[in-house]
Amino acid sequence: MAIDKEKILDLAQKYVLKGQPKKAIQEYLKLIEVTPKDKRLYLKLGDLYLKEGEKEKAIGEYLKLAELYAEEDLNFRAISVYKRVLSIDPKFVEAFHKIAKLYLKEGLIGSAKSYYQNVLEIKPGDTEARHALEDIEARQKETKEPPKVVVPPPQPRVPESLPPLEKKVVQQKPTPPPAPQIPREVTYESESSAADADKDSQMHYHLGIAYKEMELYDYAISEFEQAASCGPIRFDCYIMLGNCFMEKGDYDQSIKYYTLASKVPxxxxxxxxxxxxxxxxxxxxxxxxxxxxxxxxxxxxxxxxxxxxxxxxxxxxxxxxxx
CATH class of the missing domain: 1.25.40.10 (Tetratricopeptide repeat domain)
Structure with missing residues (x-):
C-alpha cells in the first residue's frame, strides 16, 4: 500500500512543534523504509534522537547520512557530518578514520595526517592509522626529495691550432676549470604553501555550505570566517556569513557582512x-x-x-x- 510522503512529513513536523519527538521519530522511520536514500530524514532523525538524549542512535543516523554523502562524492558534506559525530563523541575513532580518508580523497594530505594522528592519541595500537601515516610520510618525503644533480666531468680545452712540429714545443695541458661546488642538500622554495592555503580555504567554504544546509549556523559561520581569508572566494564567504546571521536573527552582523560584500572590488x-x-x-x-x-x-x-x-x-x- 502506497503512503502519502508529504502527509507523513507534515504529521512528523506537527509532532515536533507540539514537543512530541518520539511520535515524530516513528513517522520519519516510516518514511525511511520507503525512501532510504532521502538524506533529510537521517538528519532529522539524528537531531531528534540527540534532543532525546539518545546519543548512540543519533550517531547511527548521522553515520548513515555521511555514507550517503560519500557515495555521491559530496566529501565535504560527509566530513561535516562526521565532525558532527565527533562533537557528540570526541573519541569516536571511526569518524576520525572516515574524515582522514575523505581528506586524502580531496588531496588535503596535511588535514588527513592530523586526523590519523588524533586516532593514535586515542588508540595508540591502531594499525590502520599507523600504516596510513607511514604511507603519507613516505609520499611527502618523495615529493620533497630534491632531484639529483649530475655534474659532467670537466672536458679538456682543445687548442685552436697545434704548434709547429719542428719546434718540438711541449704543450702544457690546460688547467681544467675548478669543478662547481655542489651543496650536499639542494633546497627548493616550495610553492605548495600557497596552494595548500587555497585548498584549505576551499575546504572551509564547502564545510560551511554543508553546515549551513544542516542548519548548524555556528559551525557554518566558523568555517566561512576561516575561508574568507582567500581573495577569490571572499565575496561568497561574506554573503554566506550574512545569510547565516540572518537565519540566527543577528541582523547587526548580517548588515556588517553584506556591507563588506558590497565593497569587494x-x-x-x-x-x-x-x-x-x-x-x-x-x-x-x-x-x-x-x-x-x-x-x-x-x-x-x-x-x-x-x-x-x-x-x-x-x-x-x-x-x-x-x-
Missing amino acids: GLSNQKLARVHFSLGLAYEAKGMVSEALSTFTTVLKLDHSFSKAQERIKRLQTKTDHS
Whole structure:
C-alpha cells in the first residue's frame, strides 16, 4: 500500500512543534523504509534522537547520512557530518578514520595526517592509522626529495691550432676549470604553501555550505570566517556569513557582512544589486525602514529589472504611510 510522503512529513513536523519527538521519530522511520536514500530524514532523525538524549542512535543516523554523502562524492558534506559525530563523541575513532580518508580523497594530505594522528592519541595500537601515516610520510618525503644533480666531468680545452712540429714545443695541458661546488642538500622554495592555503580555504567554504544546509549556523559561520581569508572566494564567504546571521536573527552582523560584500572590488552591477537587496532585507528585519528604502532604491539604480526591490519599496512606503 502506497503512503502519502508529504502527509507523513507534515504529521512528523506537527509532532515536533507540539514537543512530541518520539511520535515524530516513528513517522520519519516510516518514511525511511520507503525512501532510504532521502538524506533529510537521517538528519532529522539524528537531531531528534540527540534532543532525546539518545546519543548512540543519533550517531547511527548521522553515520548513515555521511555514507550517503560519500557515495555521491559530496566529501565535504560527509566530513561535516562526521565532525558532527565527533562533537557528540570526541573519541569516536571511526569518524576520525572516515574524515582522514575523505581528506586524502580531496588531496588535503596535511588535514588527513592530523586526523590519523588524533586516532593514535586515542588508540595508540591502531594499525590502520599507523600504516596510513607511514604511507603519507613516505609520499611527502618523495615529493620533497630534491632531484639529483649530475655534474659532467670537466672536458679538456682543445687548442685552436697545434704548434709547429719542428719546434718540438711541449704543450702544457690546460688547467681544467675548478669543478662547481655542489651543496650536499639542494633546497627548493616550495610553492605548495600557497596552494595548500587555497585548498584549505576551499575546504572551509564547502564545510560551511554543508553546515549551513544542516542548519548548524555556528559551525557554518566558523568555517566561512576561516575561508574568507582567500581573495577569490571572499565575496561568497561574506554573503554566506550574512545569510547565516540572518537565519540566527543577528541582523547587526548580517548588515556588517553584506556591507563588506558590497565593497569587494570588481563586482558587476547585477551582483551589487543582489548584495544590496540582501542588505535591504537585513535593514528591514532590524526595523531600519529609511535605510532599507534607501538600499532598495540603490538596487533599482543598479538593476532596473529587479522587481522584488520595487515590491519591497511599495510595501515599506505603504507601511510608513499608515504609521
